[in-house]
Amino acid sequence: MITTDKRRWIEIAAVLATGLLKYVLMDWLNFRALYIAAACIFWSVYIYKRYRQNNFILQEWGFRKNHFKQAFLFLLPFALVMVAGIVWYGIFYNAIFLNWHVIPVFVFYPAWGIIQQFLVVALVAGNLQEIKVVNLSKSGIFLLTSLVFAWVHYPSLPLMVFTFFMELIFLAAYFKWRNLWVLGLYHGWVASLLLFFVLGRDLWNELWTVF
Template identity: 40%
Template sequence: MMSRKLLEIIAVFLTAIGKFVFMDYLEWRFPYVVGASLFWLLYIIYRWRVTPEIFKNWGFRKDNFKEVLKIVLPFGIMGILTMIIIGSIQGTINITWHIIPIFISYPIWGTIQQFLLIALLAGNLSDLNIPKLSKPIIILIAALMFAGVHYPFWWLIIATFILAIFYGYVYLKKRNVYVLGLFHGWLGGLFYYTVMDTDPFLDTFGKLIYGS
C-alpha cells in the first residue's frame, strides 16, 4: 500500500499541474489560488486533528521563529537590493498602492506554497530515507519543481530556483514554514512590481473589481 507521504508528494505534483491548467490555460487565477488554498488548509486541519504532532513536524511552529528569521533576513535584504538594482536597469519599477493588499495576502499563499514544495515535497522525501536521495539532491528536486511551475517566465524561474535552494537548506535544518512563507510573499510581491513590471493585484482581482 502506498504510504501517506508518497500520496502527499503526488498531490503536490497534481496541484502544480493544476496551476498550468487553471491559471495559465484557463486564466482562472483567483479561483485556483482560493480553491488550492482551501483544499490544503482543510487537509492541514484534518491531519492536525488526527495527528497533532504533525503540525510541528511540518514546520508550523513558533519556538524557533526568531532563530530562522535571523538566517533568512540577510537573504531577504540582499534579494530586495538585487530587485531594485535590476528594476532600475530595466526601467521596470512600477510600485503602486496595489502592493499593499499584495503584501497582506501573498504571505498566506506563500506559506501554502512553502508547505507544499518544501514541507511536503522536500520534507517527505527526506523523511522517506530513500538511500540514493541525499539532502542536496532533495533540495535540487524541490528547487526544479518550484522553478518549473513558473514557466515560461524566465526571471521568475531563475529567482524561484535560487529561493528554493536556500529555503530547502533552511527548512531541512530548522523546519519553519512561517518565516519562509512570510518572506516568500513579500519578496515575491515586490519582485512583480520591480523586475517583472506586472501588477499581480490586477491579475488576481482585476476581473472581480473592474469586470472582464
Template identity: 40%
Template sequence: MKNRLTSYLIEFSSLNLTRPASDKVRILEILAVVITAVSKFVFVDYLNWRLSFVNVTILAWSAYLMYRYKKDKLVLTDWGFRTDNFLAVLKLVLPFSLVSIMSFVMIGYIQGTLNVTWHILPLLITYPIWGTVQQFLTIALVAGNLNHIKSFKLSKPLIILITAILFSVVHYPSLWLILGTFVLALFYGYIYLKAKNIYVLGIVHGWLGALFYYTVVNQDPFADIFMKYL
C-alpha cells in the same frame, strides 16, 4: 549567549517530533502536490482562473491539513507550523532577504521596470498567506517527505535540487520567475532541512514575491486579479 540560544533552538527545531508517516502517505502527498502544480497550468495559465485556483488550493489543502492534525496532534509541528524557533530561523533568512531586495531594486533600475505603486500594499498583506501555502506544499511536503522516506534515501543536496526544479517549473513561462523561484527554493530547502519553520518561509516569500513583481518582472498582480472586479 544569544548565539548559543539560537543554535539550541535550531537543533531542537530539526527534531522529528511526531509519529512518522508511512512511505505510502509521503509519496501520495508528493503526488498530490505535483497534481496541484500541473493544475496551475490549466486553471491559471490556460483558463485564467487565477483567483479561483488560489482560493480552491488554499481551502483544499487547509482541509487536508486539518484532517492530518485530527489524526496526529504533532504533525503541524513536524511540518514547521511552529513559533518556538521563529526568531532563530528569521535570523537565518534575513541576510538572504536583504540581499534579494537590493538585487531586485538594482535589476529593476537597470531594466527600467521599477513600478512600485500603492497596489503593492494589499499584496504585502495577503501574499504571505499564499506564500505560506506554497512553502507548505513544496518545502514541507516535497522536501520534507523526500528527506524522511525510508524505502529509498536521497542526499540532501539532491532533495533540495528536486524541490527547487519543481517549484521553479510551476512558474513557467516567466523566465524571471523561474530563475527567482529556483534560487529561493534552493535557499529555502537548505534552511528547512536545517530548521523547520513554515511561517518564516511563507511570510518572507510573500513579501519578496510581491516586491519581485513590481521591480523585476514588471507585472501588477493586484491589477491583473482584482481591478476587473472594481
C-alpha cells in the same frame, strides 16, 4: 499516528497535481483567484484533518514558533540583497513604484507563500527525506525539490531561475530549523516586490482579471 510511506507518496502526488492545475486554471483559463482560493481551501482542510488525526503533525511539518528568530535572521541577508537588487533595477529601468496595488499584495501574498512552502518543503522535500525506499542525499533532495518549484513557474524563465535558487536557500533554513512561517513571510514579501518592480506584473490586477 505514524505517517506511512504510502501516505507520503500520495501527498507528493497531490502536490504535483496542484502544480499541474496551475497550468490549466491560471495559465490557460486565467482563473487566478479561483485557483489560489481553491488551493488554499483544499490544503487548509487537509492540514486540519491531519491535525485531528495526529496532534504532532503541525510541529513535524513546521507550523511552529520554535526557532522563528534563528530562521528569520538566517534568511534576512538573502532578503536584503534581493530587495536592494529589486530597488536598483526598478530605479535603473524606471519602474513605477507609486502603485498602491503593491500594498494589498505585500500584505496578503505571505499567506499564499506559506501554503506554497508547505507543499514544497514539507510535503515534497520532507516526505522524500522520510520515505524509506528513496535513497537521495540531502543535496539531491534540495536539487530535486527546487527543480519542481521552478517547474511550477514555467514559462517565465527569470522567475524559474529566481525560484530555483530561492528554494535552495529556503530548504537549508527549513531542514535546520523547521519553521514554515518564516519561509512564507519572506516568500510573499520578496516575490511581491520582484514581480511588481522587476518583472512588471501587477498581481492585484492579474488576480481579478479574467481573459
